[in-house]
Amino acid sequence: MKLSGVMPPITTPFQDGKLASDKLKSNFQKWDKTGLSGYLVLGSNGEAVYLNEKERIKTVEISRESIPTSKIMLVGTGMESTEETIRFTNQAAKMGADGALVGTPSYFKGSMKPQILYDHFIAVAESSQIGILIYNVPQFTGINLEPGWVAKLSEHSNIIGIKDSSGNIGQLSEVIYLSQKGFAVFVGSAPVFFPALCVGAAGGILAVANLLPQECVRIQNLFEEKKFDEARLSQGRLTPLANAVTTKHGIGGLKMAMDLAGYFGGDPRAPLKRPGPEVEEELKKLLQSLNQDNT
């Protein structure tokens, strides 16, 4: 199974505050018909931090049943402690995950020196029954893993890739240049998907792919066909919506946009909120203008 292409970090649907299994299944039915190469379950956009253990397990179970074996299933398994991370990673492995995405622990920011993080990832990789991908997301964690350290980690046979959501293309570029051949570098920020591909990224794990999988896949296809001007234009058209459903309006905005695009989004869990009608109006317009551009 080649680690590449476009994957959405899937949202977790709730109804009346409870995990809505059927809604998740119906989303998968739609996603599976697109060119997505796989899925990230229990990522940030999956509100993993708002799920208890039972709900996390249920979500992985449903996902495993819904995802065809021809597509990749990554599961977010990073916890603050090394031991818990190992435990949950192997639980995900047992449940059929193809790989685990492990975030940098970050609560004690001041103590998370590079060597501490290095040792953490090596310890997890040593004990994990599946390959792990590093998850670098400084805007949430306040911690950035430098390219030199990523390159070192890429030498471990069980550390098979990274999702870098910093949006920093210079950094991504260095990670790719310095890391071992075959190390799968995914960009986690849709507004820089096209330039990430230019510098050699294997693909993107993109929030906006929850609602516009084809638009994301199209950028990668155009890139691979060397139609750079078209790819760049597609990127330019996608960016305003990509910004709106992440940085600007958060997961509430992402779920609202999914509802508008024909998927089930629903409400996020408190303290997050569904945005108001002005944001709905804004998202509608962004979707319409994107559709017009595409025709």
Add this chain to the structure above:
Amino acid sequence: MKLSGVMPPITTPFQDGKLASDKLKSNFQKWDKTGLSGYLVLGSNGEAVYLNEKERIKTVEISRESIPTSKIMLVGTGMESTEETIRFTNQAAKMGADGALVGTPSYFKGSMKPQILYDHFIAVAESSQIGILIYNVPQFTGINLEPGWVAKLSEHSNIIGIKDSSGNIGQLSEVIYLSQKGFAVFVGSAPVFFPALCVGAAGGILAVANLLPQECVRIQNLFEEKKFDEARLSQGRLTPLANAVTTKHGIGGLKMAMDLAGYFGGDPRAPLKRPGPEVEEELKKLLQSLNQDNT
């Protein structure tokens, strides 16, 4: 019970990676003989983020058994989701906590606008069976709750205080000036304990009080006796060690210093580590110089 004075955010002792109940009890025996007004259980320094639910409950149980009713027992109960925070706060209440310390949710930093945080704290306060204190610690969370919003929250009868660990005395000063009378403002940063008292803080929840409770209590006593020059001098002497066991060497350093000072510190959980021998040497010197100053 008056919310004031010096409280340590107690560390959680581990032996061979397991919660060491007897060590916690023996620490309490020593602490209880000092002038500490109470304790914060399951705070940041208690490595709460590294404990599973069972361990958190066990820690609260032992603490409740060990803490005399004449002293305050606060429990850290903040989780990322509002619902889980309410659930665990009421569990702590049932187990005998006098108050709950509730941190600002912070994972989705960009979405944690003031109104979202306000609604979160009000929701918790409405459903909590015990009074809650806000925990503001921007260096860990990347989020700062402004004095105006704290003042608004102080109007709720079940929001009884705040622990502000920003180290920002201007902010603390405004919080005290703007908040309701009787709202208990604790400073969470030992190097500014004396100036915090000057601007009207009720007390301090101070990591260094884990190992030097009397030195912290002494500063507050001197302040209340209006011996300001002596209080300032005591503060000046305490500051280097206070910096060393928090900002500089983290919880590993705090636990090591506890061992040197006659308490049980032990090792933190991975990915945190016990510092090496040079740090031990540094901490020894700081402790010695503090003892010499005091004689």
Add this chain to the structure above:
Amino acid sequence: MKLSGVMPPITTPFQDGKLASDKLKSNFQKWDKTGLSGYLVLGSNGEAVYLNEKERIKTVEISRESIPTSKIMLVGTGMESTEETIRFTNQAAKMGADGALVGTPSYFKGSMKPQILYDHFIAVAESSQIGILIYNVPQFTGINLEPGWVAKLSEHSNIIGIKDSSGNIGQLSEVIYLSQKGFAVFVGSAPVFFPALCVGAAGGILAVANLLPQECVRIQNLFEEKKFDEARLSQGRLTPLANAVTTKHGIGGLKMAMDLAGYFGGDPRAPLKRPGPEVEEELKKLLQSLNQDNT
């Protein structure tokens, strides 16, 4: 001449875009009747970065003529290059400055390592005919000089003090504890004037003292008479206006407030602007409420 007390970093008055010498003189006539201990000429609030060499010299000349010898005249002389700083410092000395305030060079932030800054200040101190004070203002420069380095610099006989505008009382406290006896530490942030005095500051160089010199002096007087509760209350009342005329509305707001308080403020230079009528309304209300509190 003892370096202590309250000094305003005086604003530079313009009329029709030109330096308005008579307005500056009339401001001095009013200020000189108050309890101010001295003045800082060509500070940040003096829009020094918007003045050409001729205007800077003219401003110092008028100030020297207007300031009685019983009061301190400090002049801001820091430039980006070491050589220019020395040149202008000695020019200020020749024109009668009692001391020079020298900011940290900051344009090439990444290169301004502590040792580089240390060498810069030592070079200036060695060549200056008057004593120099360090000016630490991280919110403008992006650079913070740590207490340990300030303490080292305080050993040089020609480095006689510091203005620290970081607003960080923990840092101020350490600077005072670690520096040589007699080293004059001024706080440069009015909202923490009272706590700064508590930790041992010699005085304050405060923007709001441009329009409310007596209110600032009163806080220090109350502090010295050990009337701490009153001092704290006075501080609490002053803070909202102090925030408004610096952080919130900048020099345009400061000058507008001076106009409202009976001094000549006038317009700042472009790109700065005089704020609109809503800010004027806000400032009026803050001034009124302060006057009511004082009666």
Add this chain to the structure above:
Amino acid sequence: MKLSGVMPPITTPFQDGKLASDKLKSNFQKWDKTGLSGYLVLGSNGEAVYLNEKERIKTVEISRESIPTSKIMLVGTGMESTEETIRFTNQAAKMGADGALVGTPSYFKGSMKPQILYDHFIAVAESSQIGILIYNVPQFTGINLEPGWVAKLSEHSNIIGIKDSSGNIGQLSEVIYLSQKGFAVFVGSAPVFFPALCVGAAGGILAVANLLPQECVRIQNLFEEKKFDEARLSQGRLTPLANAVTTKHGIGGLKMAMDLAGYFGGDPRAPLKRPGPEVEEELKKLLQSLNQDNT
């Protein structure tokens, strides 16, 4: 004259602390034989903030004499005040500059709201006799001009381009997508030169082009010949040195590397310093390894 291609922000050579005109001329003789499209005189790397007015004028004069009319001469003319910026911009125009690079004023960071900056640039553009380019360099100024505001400014006929040194390719990408056709977007950070070209940049104003003009020009040539893999590889090889002569070792490192590469670098002005022998060793190795790669 088409605004595109590779330009170095030329360093200003000093000997015994004085401007070394002959060294500047001899550097130009070498540069002029390369594929550089032009030059930026008095940029950040030209230590413009360390030059007095006379020296700035002299530097422009020598440059004008040395630069063939077939190549572009941009001059950095941004000052803190709007009036001074206009004055110096027109002086540069009179001396033969083809365009002026105008940085965002930044001393009063808190007051530099987008509208203030917009008005500043419009005022300069209205009064300037030559076209101006915006200079956005948040790492020095602490201020970032958002793509939406750049796009608005691009509508003014006398605002002809931007140098964006943020290193943020997402931002550069949006600037290009949103701005008027023909608006010349230069990237100011060599490690992202190749991805900048991919998203549509017209060229690069790159510090490392002071010593390795051909290596920079080569990347753009390969890009234009659609040899993307080779371009990406050339970029990967250039990046370590590009980082070393800017972020890591500053202008002192840049000048040292120029000396090693056959140009005149010399010493920077104090407080900047020439780095020590270990840095020289590091730079030599980086240059050697680059030369080996190229053969």
